């Protein structure tokens with residue numbers, strides 16, 4: 042158990058527009074190791090949903106298998122959840138989303154769950170641009186099976202008990218950009234402020250919002266020789282852009298209209314303001330987004346922030362032309378063609 | 392002695408695949424069917440697209456025996472690669488039609504068959520110059536010749552051509568011309584050669600000629616399936632293609648042009664069934680279809696759906712295994728793999744359709760059963776049933792029928808609760824609990840679905856008793872399933888007979904024919920057609936009423952027999968295996984011979 046939660050709350054704990062306190066977005070008590078990065082991400086998800094005034098029961102949380110995939114039990118206790126099988130969260134999310142397009146889908150996975158056993162499903166849910174937030178809690182190892190290297194472990198990086206990784210690592214953000222995700226970001230579980238901004242923008246985005254969050258595993262992969270450790274990440278983190286996320290109902294503050302920023306409007310009307318701290322990178326272009334990532338890697342830096350954004354992103358429903366009414370709400374009336382048509386069908390088989 | 396028969400023979404066409412012969416052969420089969428004569432067409436095709444041998448066989452049976460008969464009375468041999476094989480397989484007294492543009496080799500010297508030479512290539516090339524059309528029209532020429540030989544009126548076949556080319560009338564003309572060339576040639580040169588004949592009949596009645604996959608796709612459409620995940624594989628592909636084709640006709644909103652369904656071609660079968668599970672969990676009716684290798688890939692997810700109790704329908708169109716096996720040949724060899732698919736104590740509900748009509752019905756019913764039982768339901772079709780046309784009862788839908796969505800809590804239901812709701816709490820004592828769809832109520836009815844052990848309130852638990860309680864309740868639900876699935880069909884040929892036979896699915900027609908034959912030599916065998924798993928009490932009662940029961944099935948290992956013995960409710964010695972597994976549909980002769988031999992051996996032993 043990572044922490045003991047105080048049962049006593051301040052009576053007038055802050056409420057959001059729906060009248061809910063933050064507590065109402067929490068889940069069961071975490072059973073992860075104390076200090077595990079995953080818990081910080083859960084906490085960020087709770088804050089984000091609370092601050093965005095999302096109705097908890099309109100959110101669906103899904104996961105695969107792993108320590109990371111256990112976290113949906115630890116946030117959004119009033120939301121429906123689906124803890125599926127190892128590496129297969131994307132297909133379950135696809136089915137659920139196709140059945141009911143009106144809910145918000147948050148998928149949580151690990152680097153083992155996504156970059157190895159589930160890499161096929163990951164690549165294809167990205168390609169479908171399913172309307173969901175896909176979070177990878179990336180610790181460079183298999184936490185739940187006790188610390189084996191994962192496919193995102195950087196070459197040369199060393200876990201607590203292991204020898205240096207000899208294989209190339211897979212960069213899930215680059216894959217997501219290439220594969221067709223409309224929104225790609227990378228964060229660090231130690232930087233809550235950035236995580237919150239990023240997740241808010243991800244939820245507002247229509248289409249697949251992929252968020253890779255480096256999330257150290259304190260039990261197996263938090264030694265200084267590991268590139269997924271707290272110390273290493275803190276020393277090598279570089280923000281791609283300073284950005285702010287402005288929900289559409291909020292006034293746009295004048296600070297951002299000084300020409301140095303690029304406002305990008307999302308589908309729900311909210312805006313992301315990207316402040317270009319770097320030499321004119323255009324995050325709406327795939328090629329430059331990938332080039333930036335590669336450049337940072339060469340310099341042994343971890344690039345964080347929103348890395349890529351397609352403002353014209355079209356999700357699966359739009360591409361396939363499915364009804365605006367959720368399919369799971371339809372009845373015989375909309376779905377059954379009736380016996381008269383069947384008689385015609387019969388005739389064509391005579 | 393020539394075989395002389397009316398409306399009762401087997402004709403086979405030997406072709407090269409990709410040569411357009413399929414539609415020509417189908418034309419003849421359809422014509423006979425439209426004359427009211429029952430037929431059973433069967434396609435034997437290779438697993439490639441072009442250039443390999445393929446055969447199309449039509450059994451014609453006024454009496455309505457629709458199983459494969461075995462043996463060929465008339466062969467149309469237009470594939471040089473298999474000429475010898477085709478020549479040798481004709482029954483004594485039968486007929487061998489070949490393209491005499493090239494002379495038959497000297498060593499073809501059978502005297503017990505009638506050779507009918509028609510210079511197909513020459514006739515065709517003399518008349519048609521377009522090389523693209525030549526190949527196709529050559530097929531039509533032999534159809535013309537065969538029609539003449541079987542006494543089918545030219546006009547009837549012409550009508551069939553006109554119907555086939557309704558949308559491309561330009562093509563109808565050369566086709567009819569080719570048909571006439573063949574017809575006239577046969578009349579002129581072989582007017583009295585053939586003793587086989589087709590005469591119009593009323594035996595077909597109201598029935599239709601459809602393949603099982605079309606019927607299953609339609610069944611899913613009528614049952615209200617909205618989300619499909621799939622991955623192409625022979626022989627199940629056309630289940631989904633049919634669903635999509637008809638959905639595009641009947642399920643598109645007229646005003647918005649938007650689809651009231653979605654078909655997602657997934658990256659593999661793991662994802663295909665994952666999509667169905669996600670959608671089923673969310674309250675949409677969802678399904679997938681697959682065959683052998685796909686079923687193997689789906690096993691992990693089937694266990695999840697069983698344990699987390701999520702309704703999905705899987706149409707399993709069985710083909711020849713193991714592994715890639717013979718992908719274009721038929722078998723009933725996934726019985727155990729489907730029944731017990733997934734690790735741990737998993738069991739899945741199976742339905743066994745015998746013909747396309749039942750494919751339609753059972754696929755539709757599978758959705759009600761899956762929703763009611765909150766578990767996967769597998770429709771056990773096979774390649775023979777799925778990909779070949781079969782004569783069957785016309786499809787019917789009762790417009791008053793309501794979908795049974797099972798035990799689902801609405802927001803009002805949740806509001807009205809006085810006790811806390813438990814997703815896996817057996818309130819009614821039938822092992823089936825109440826579920827909710829995501830997003831139903833602001834603060835009631837949400838839970839985390841999981842494949843890990845859970846208690847009655849869906850919370851993760853490693854408590855042994857809670858796990859055991861859950862597993863026992865699933866057994867209770869299984870017993871409820873027993874009462875809901877289709878009952879067996881029992882026919883008592885002679886009261887008090889101690890011998891019985893048991894069969895299912897596409898073995899039905901051949902089995903019944905074999906039992907008829909045995910009956911005509913005074914061997915009375917009572918019969919039972921199993922239509923579902925779990926088995927009902929009457930299945931075991933029927934078996935126990937007989938001393939020996941032949942279990943007829945199309946696999947090597949007697950899988951149905953093993954499944955029946957699994958419950959330990961019958962003594963295994965009672966069950967005698969009758970099997971056939973070479974990839975071609977089982978025939979009455981095979982069944983009859985095996986039963987005969989077994990009965991003889993038994994007699995010898997008793998003496």
Ligand SMILES: Cc1ncc(C[n+]2csc(CCOP(=O)(O)OP(=O)(O)O)c2C)c(N)n1
Pocket residue numbers: 106107108109110127150151152153154155178180182183184185186191
């Ligand atoms: C099919 C299958 N194979 C193997 C496992 C065992 N397993 C459970 S979690 C896991 C790795 C999880 O790693 P990751 O996704 O990175 O999650 P983490 O624990 O690191 O957060 C493995 C291999 C499994 N559950 N299912």
Ligand code: SF4
Pocket residue numbers: 072073074076077078079108109180184185257258259260261
């Ligand atoms: S093993 Fe690692 S990943 Fe798993 S809970 Fe502990 S710290 Fe977190």
Ligand SMILES: [Mg+2]
Pocket residue numbers: 107109151152153178179180181182183184191
């Ligand atoms: Mg990991």
